[in-house]
Amino acid sequence: MNSIATTASGGDTETTGVLDAVIVGAGFSGLYQLHALRDRLGLSVQVLEAADGVGGTWYWNRYPGARCDSESHSYCYSFSEELLQDWEWSERYPGQPEIMRYLNFVADRLDLKRDIRFNTRVAAAEYDEARNVWHVTSEAGDRFTARYLITAVGCLSTANVPAIPGLESFAGAWYHTGLWPHEGVDFSGKRVAQIGTGSTGIQAAPVIAESASHLTVFQRTPNYSVPARNGPLTPEFRQYVKDNFDEIRRIMRSTTNGHPFTIADRSVFDVSPEERLGIYEAAWETGGLRFRAAFRDLLTDRKANDTAAEFLMNKIREIVNDAGTAEILAKIDHPYAAKRPPIDTDYFETFNRDNVALVDVHADPIESITPAGIRLRSGAEYPVDVIVFATGFDAMTGTLTRMGIRGRDGLTLTEAWEAGPRNYLGLQVTGFPNMFTVTGPGSPSVLCNMPVAIEQHVEWITDCIAYMRERGIERVEALPESTDRWVEHVNETAAATLFPEAHHSWYLGANIPGKPRVFMPYPGGLARYRAICDEVAAKGYEGFEFS
Ligand code: NA7
Numbered sequence: 334m335n336s337i338a339t340t341a342s343g344g345d346t347e348t349t350g351v352l353d354a355v356i357v358g359a360g361f362s363g364l365y366q367l368h369a370l371r372d373r374l375g376l377s378v379q380v381l382e383a384a385d386g387v388g389g390t391w392y393w394n395r396y397p398g399a400r401c402d403s404e405s406h407s408y409c410y411s412f413s414e415e416l417l418q419d420w421e422w423s424e425r426y427p428g429q430p431e432i433m434r435y436l437n438f439v440a441d442r443l444d445l446k447r448d449i450r451f452n453t454r455v456a457a458a459e460y461d462e463a464r465n466v467w468h469v470t471s472e473a474g475d476r477f478t479a480r481y482l483i484t485a486v487g488c489l490s491t492a493n494v495p496a497i498p499g500l501e502s503f504a505g506a507w508y509h510t511g512l513w514p515h516e517g518v519d520f521s522g523k524r525v526a527q528i529g530t531g532s533t534g535i536q537a538a539p540v541i542a543e544s545a546s547h548l549t550v551f552q553r554t555p556n557y558s559v560p561a562r563n564g565p566l567t568p569e570f571r572q573y574v575k576d577n578f579d580e581i582r583r584i585m586r587s588t589t590n591g592h593p594f595t596i597a598d599r600s601v602f603d604v605s606p607e608e609r610l611g612i613y614e615a616a617w618e619t620g621g622l623r624f625r626a627a628f629r630d631l632l633t634d635r636k637a638n639d640t641a642a643e644f645l646m647n648k649i650r651e652i653v654n655d656a657g658t659a660e661i662l663a664k665i666d667h668p669y670a671a672k673r674p675p676i677d678t679d680y681f682e683t684f685n686r687d688n689v690a691l692v693d694v695h696a697d698p699i700e701s702i703t704p705a706g707i708r709l710r711s712g713a714e715y716p717v718d719v720i721v722f723a724t725g726f727d728a729m730t731g732t733l734t735r736m737g738i739r740g741r742d743g744l745t746l747t748e749a750w751e752a753g754p755r756n757y758l759g760l761q762v763t764g765f766p767n768m769f770t771v772t773g774p775g776s777p778s779v780l781c782n783m784p785v786a787i788e789q790h791v792e793w794i795t796d797c798i799a800y801m802r803e804r805g806i807e808r809v810e811a812l813p814e815s816t817d818r819w820v821e822h823v824n825e826t827a828a829a830t831l832f833p834e835a836h837h838s839w840y841l842g843a844n845i846p847g848k849p850r851v852f853m854p855y856p857g858g859l860a861r862y863r864a865i866c867d868e869v870a871a872k873g874y875e876g877f878e879f880s
Contacts, residue, residue, distance in 0.1 A: 346450075346475035348379075354798075355469045355479040356380045357458075357736070359449050360389015362485035362771040362787045364436065365410060368443050369795040374802070379477055380445075380485075381469065383454035387440045390487045391432045395517070396510035396533065396723070397540035399429035402622060402676050403782040405566065406574040407593040409435065411582045412788055416442065418575060426563050426621070450475075457737035458482055460766060465808055467767065470737075480807070481798060482768045484733060488779045491731035493724050493845060495528075499702040507720040510537060518719070520545040526707050526715060528699070529723030530556050531839075532675040537723055539683045549715050550684075551694045551707065554837055555665045557645045561676040562620030589858035591777075591785030596626040601637035613644045625670050632830050638668040645669060652681040659684075661693045671835035673779070728839045729774045729853045730754050740765035753842070753851030757811035757819045757876055758866060760790065766810040769794045774853040775823055779840070781859050789859070793866050797874060806879045815876030827852035 353376035356363050363380050364387060370376045384392045391399075401408050405422035416439060423431060440446050457470040460482075467482040492511040494500075500507065508518060510533045525545040527538055530552045542548045574581065581593045588595050601609060616627040630637040646663040653659035662681065683689050697709045706716040730750060738746040744764045749755065756762045759776025760769055771790045772778035778786050801809060827833055832840060833852060842848035855862055869875050 348476065348478045351466055352377045352379050352477060352479040354378045354481040354483055355467065355477050356483045356485050357455050358382060358389055358485035358487060359387045360485065360487050361784055362791065364440055364445055365787060365791045366483055366485050366771060367445050367448055369791050371448060373795060374799055378448055380449040381453045381455055381471065382449055382451050385451045387436050388433050390489050391429055394511050395429055395513040395515065396537050398536035400536060401427050401432060402532065404593060406581065407585055407782055408784055410439065410784060410788065417578055421571060422566060424563055424565055426561055455736050459739040460741060462741055480767060483771060483794065485771045486732040488729045488772055489726040491727040491735060493727050494722050495724055497699055497702050502704050503702050503720065504704040505718045505720065507722065509722040511726060520719065522546050523718040524716065525719045525721060526551060526717040527721045527723055529725065531723065531725055532673055534723035535675040535677045535680045537721065539679045541721065542683050542686055542689050547688045549690045549692055549717065551692050551699060552661065553694050555662055556675055557665060557669050558675040558677045558680050559617060559624040560620045561678055563678055585782065585785045587860050589860065590780060591782035591859045592622060594623055594626055596629050598629055600630045601628045601640050609640060613641065617648065621676050622674065625674060632670055635668060635831060638831055641669045649681050654685045658691050661691055667835035668831040671831045672838040725839055725844055727845050733770065753849035754853055755816055755820050757815040758869065759855060761811040763811045763813045763816045766808050775819060775855055777855050777859045777862050780854045780856060786859060789863050793870065796870060808880045810878050812876055812878050823855050824852065826855065826857045830856050832856055
């Protein structure tokens with residue numbers, strides 16, 4: 334093992350030898366990858382993290398109402414019985430502060446922080462072919478050299494603030510939900526504009542409305558939402574989880590989305606319209622992402638999906654008192670769950686409050702931001718004190734392509750992905766030897782309960798590195814034909830679903846002007862994906878070239 338110099342000040346650290354691995358990011362992925370490589374394989378590892386603490390996306394997303402859509406008892410690591418037994422979740426869905434406490438608990442219990450360099454944002458990572466190492470440089474100029482480069486940067490970590498003319502002239506304060514101030518924002522007595530009604534905006538609006546003097550929600554694309562039905566977990570449920578985790582883990586690993594429940598094995602058209610309505614009502618009462626699991630063909634058959642869409646649009650009309658507002662909210666043009674399906678606490682109910690208004694910026698787009706507020710194309714103006722951008726992320730590729738990654742022959746990742754992300758199994762990019770991307774595009778990632786997808790990736794990467802070390806293999810790279818085949822497989826799999834019908838979805842990169850339209854996550858399901866990855870490994874890492 335090699336050690337690194339320990340100088341802490343910015344810009345004057347240089348590795349004194351070659352580390353086994355540099356991992357970028359200290360969220361769910363980076364923490365487990367560090368533990369797996371360091372404590373299972375005995376490797377020398379340095380994690381580089383831009384923030385001053387662990388947490389990844391949860392470190393930055395501290396907006397009002399920030400909460401995970403996965404159920405707590407499944408939104409955690411499952412690799413350690415001890416971690417499972419010693420942690421208690423308090424609510425059905427974990428809130429942002431509780432997830433941060435959990436990840437700190439894990440990092441402390443596994444003694445991970447000593448190998449994480451915080452406040453260190455990677456500016457460049459270059460492959461040195463002659464030495465078969467990666468040189469990683471931070472923004473402050475610190476340099477690290479390692480055999481393996483593992484990106485654990487998450488899928489939603491580069492905030493998208495839309496380039497609306499005039500923002501710099503705005504006299505009030507503005508915030509992006511994904512870069513929320515740690516001290517919080519006091520909305521009392523303030524007129525607030527919220528732009529964006531994705532999962533984030535749908536969580537934030539009800540909470541902002543409680544303290545702001547007035548909230549105006551600017552909606553471009555209407556969205557479905559199902560009540561989360563959050564609440565405290567009973568001691569009985571918590572005990573049930575501890576006693577039955579083997580079974581819960583088995584379900585999470587065998588089902589499409591990695592959640593702790595299975596998708597019903599029935600078609601929408603196996604049942605009568607009355608029975609179907611009863612099933613949807615029951616699923617609405619149960620709440621959360623379980624709604625999507627009510628039938629197996631919701632994401633493959635448009636007619637089947639239409640029945641869920643109609644049910645959910647009718648719910649909006651039932652909840653929202655003002656008919657005009659209800660229509661703007663319920664005029665949804667994409668299949669249910671073809672975009673990431675939000676879940677909420679009192680989102681549609683919020684529009685019944687006297688201090689909340691909805692503006693349809695699909696009909697009348699935002700033209701500019703003025704010193705006083707927001708101006709639409711029609712000339713209508715909305716004076717506000719605060720603007721909240723709940724406008725999402727340059728998802729899945731944005732962070733990777735901004736990291737200055739350069740592979741063989743000086744090829745940059747940005748060039749390699751000019752026409753959209755291309756890789757093998759979502760794990761390795763041809764031209765970038767010994768670099769692995771945890772939950773990269775081309776893997777199930779964001780279509781799943783993330784910790785389950787992350788554990789599968791980390792374990793596969795760790796096994797691959799162990800395999801190489803046992804055999805004295807020093808270099809692994811995805812063969813070009815493997816990448817071609819995998820990209821084709823991802824596209825074919827997406828084409829067999831309704832996902833591409835949501836033209837404006839971030840799954841397709843459509844939320845970022847100029848970004849290539851490619852369906853980025855692998856929609857074949859986590860169980861099928863795991864089987865493919867296991868088979869590749871069992872065949873001596875078929876499709877990769879070792880040297
Ligand atoms: P999303 O799902 O990308 O939502 C962003 C929202 O912001 C969405 O409603 C967008 O409308 C809207 N948006 C973006 N740019 C603009 C402009 N210029 N004008 C008006 N409205 C705009 O991000 P979230 O943070 O909500 O969720 C991301 C993921 O985090 C989520 O799926 C979970 O996995 C967790 P659009 O739909 O593009 O018309």
